[in-house]
Amino acid sequence: MNAKISIDNLIEIVRTGGKIKTGVDVYNSKGILLLDKDILVEKVKILEILKDNGIKSVPVNTVFNGGLWDGNGNLMNVNSDGLIDFEDPDKQIILEPVIESPETDSIFPDVATNEIEMRLLEIEEIKKQATKKYYDAKNSIKKVLADIKNTGGQFDYVEVEANVSDLVDFLVIADNPFSYLTQEIFSYDDYLYNHSINVCAIGTAVVNRFNTHFSGVVDGLLKGHTPDIYNPFEKEGKNQNPSYVTYYKDELSDISLGFFLHDIGKIIVSDEILNKQGRLTALEFEEVKKHSYEYGVDLLDKNHLKNSVIRNIINYHHAPLYEGEERCYPTQAHHTRIPLYARICKLADIYDAMTSKRCYKEAINPINVVTQLFRTYAKKDRMLQYILHAFVKSIGIYPPGSIIYLRNGQMAYVLESDGPLVIPFTDDKEKTLKYKPDPININTSGIEESRKVDSRRSVKAPKDVYDMLPPYIKEITARS
Numbered sequence: 001m002n003a004k005i006s007i008d009n010l011i012e013i014v015r016t017g018g019k020i021k022t023g024v025d026v027y028n029s030k031g032i033l034l035l036d037k038d039i040l041v042e043k044v045k046i047l048e049i050l051k052d053n054g055i056k057s058v059p060v061n062t063v064f065n066g067g068l069w070d071g072n073g074n075l076m077n078v079n080s081d082g083l084i085d086f087e088d089p090d091k092q093i094i095l096e097p098v099i100e101s102p103e104t105d106s107i108f109p110d111v112a113t114n115e116i117e118m119r120l121l122e123i124e125e126i127k128k129q130a131t132k133k134y135y136d137a138k139n140s141i142k143k144v145l146a147d148i149k150n151t152g153g154q155f156d157y158v159e160v161e162a163n164v165s166d167l168v169d170f171l172v173i174a175d176n177p178f179s180y181l182t183q184e185i186f187s188y189d190d191y192l193y194n195h196s197i198n199v200c201a202i203g204t205a206v207v208n209r210f211n212t213h214f215s216g217v218v219d220g221l222l223k224g225h226t227p228d229i230y231n232p233f234e235k236e237g238k239n240q241n242p243s244y245v246t247y248y249k250d251e252l253s254d255i256s257l258g259f260f261l262h263d264i265g266k267i268i269v270s271d272e273i274l275n276k277q278g279r280l281t282a283l284e285f286e287e288v289k290k291h292s293y294e295y296g297v298d299l300l301d302k303n304h305l306k307n308s309v310i311r312n313i314i315n316y317h318h319a320p321l322y323e324g325e326e327r328c329y330p331t332q333a334h335h336t337r338i339p340l341y342a343r344i345c346k347l348a349d350i351y352d353a354m355t356s357k358r359c360y361k362e363a364i365n366p367i368n369v370v371t372q373l374f375r376t377y378a379k380k381d382r383m384l385q386y387i388l389h390a391f392v393k394s395i396g397i398y399p400p401g402s403i404i405y406l407r408n409g410q411m412a413y414v415l416e417s418d419g420p421l422v423i424p425f426t427d428d429k430e431k432t433l434k435y436k437p438d439p440i441n442i443n444t445s446g447i448e449e450s451r452k453v454d455s456r457r458s459v460k461a462p463k464d465v466y467d468m469l470p471p472y473i474k475e476i477t478a479r480s
């Protein structure tokens with residue numbers, strides 16, 4: 001059952017001893033969460049607060065464990081008109097159905113279903129939180145790099161550690177939440193700040209996914225001494241348990257911190273080289289290389305930081321992942337000895353660099369970047385295959401709230417990255433549709449070729465195409 005019940009009817013049910021669980025989060029028109037989907041409402045006061053916030057009706061979705069119970073604990077049936085039938089026929093009360101009118105609390109009165117409205121608001125709420133976290137993190141890396149410049153190498157490790165742990169707590173609940181915030185980046189400084197946060201966000205999501213989905217398989221392979229799975233822990237010796245599960249659980253926060261600081265050594269490389277838009281000379285490339293194994297590692301020493309995880313990430317995030325991989329450094333690093341988290345850092349690094357829009361290049365569509373990563377690395381060894389699968393599963397190629405193009409030229413708003421499930425909101429000439437179409441799942445078999453994702457075009461943020469957005473998306477989307 002999925003019905004919208006009037007708030008007055010719900011108050012009546014609770015007043016007579018009944019209980020309610022919506023199964024769907026309830027927001028006000030500004031996107032503020034008023035009632036969590038899992039809360040069992042037993043007090044009239046909660047519903048009165050909703051009413052005071054202008055909520056006239058509330059969805060109840062049994063598919064998501066919502067429901068209505070009468071004073072005796074009997075589940076009540078609600079039909080799609082909002083009519084409520086008590087299980088006990090003697091107590092049958094027909095409550096007034098909600099009459100939808102243009103004056104209802106819905107900010108999108110004629111959107112196809114209530115779930116879409118809720119989903120749009122939910123996406124916007126996550127985006128708002130992500131924006132705040134992103135700017136906090138940006139200030140943190142800005143401060144680290146400025147401190148290094150001003151003091152000749154010192155930075156406040158404790159402060160950056162606290163900031164990253166705050167960021168990581170947020171990342172765990174929202175996969176790749178910062179992809180909403182991609183923007184044209186003109187200065188190298190800004191690129192470096194954004195890149196540090198993105199690599200931390202992507203890398204942390206991949207490590208978490210690897211831990212939960214793949215580490216057991218890889219452990220099994222390690223125990224079986226499968227020749228194409230390398231155990232990078234051998235070199236660390238000291239009776240280290242050669243398990244990807246136990247090892248990474250303990251080190252997770254250090255790994256995220258390492259991702260955040262991976263390019264810290266770039267602050268020592270001259271701006272002239274970093275900002276150069278053409279191809280680097282051999283000498284310049286030699287200088288850039290040093291940001292990892294020389295300048296980055298030196299900065300850790302200067303700050304007396306002995307953490308081997310952070311050190312490995314800084315040292316090896318450009319190391320080869322297979323025999324003979326070119327343009328990798330440090331050259332003496334052998335690919336079988338590169339820790340898993342450093343390999344993940346390298347992939348997150350490449351992914352972010354390619355999907356970012358710079359003043360001199362367009363962003364590449366994420367699906368093409370992932371395809372390229374698979375082509376380059378998946379066949380090299382089985383461990384890389386598992387990492388890449390974790391990568392694809394965790395990054396959300398087309399994140400909810402982003403804008404993509406279909407092959408027929410239509411623009412679409414992504415509701416769920418699974419599929420993806422999208423609302424196409426323009427026609428094939430990029431003219432905004434006057435009606436609100438039903439969402440389509442692009443991955444469904446039978447969908448015409450012309451309605452699949454056009455992977456030659458980059459993913460956009462809603463603000464990039466603000467003028468073309470339909471009113472029901474415009475209303476909830478920030479212009480800048």
Ligand SMILES: [Fe+2]
Nearest residue numbers: 262263292317
């Ligand atoms: Fe780097």
Ligand SMILES: [Fe+2]
Nearest residue numbers: 195262263349
């Ligand atoms: Fe990097």
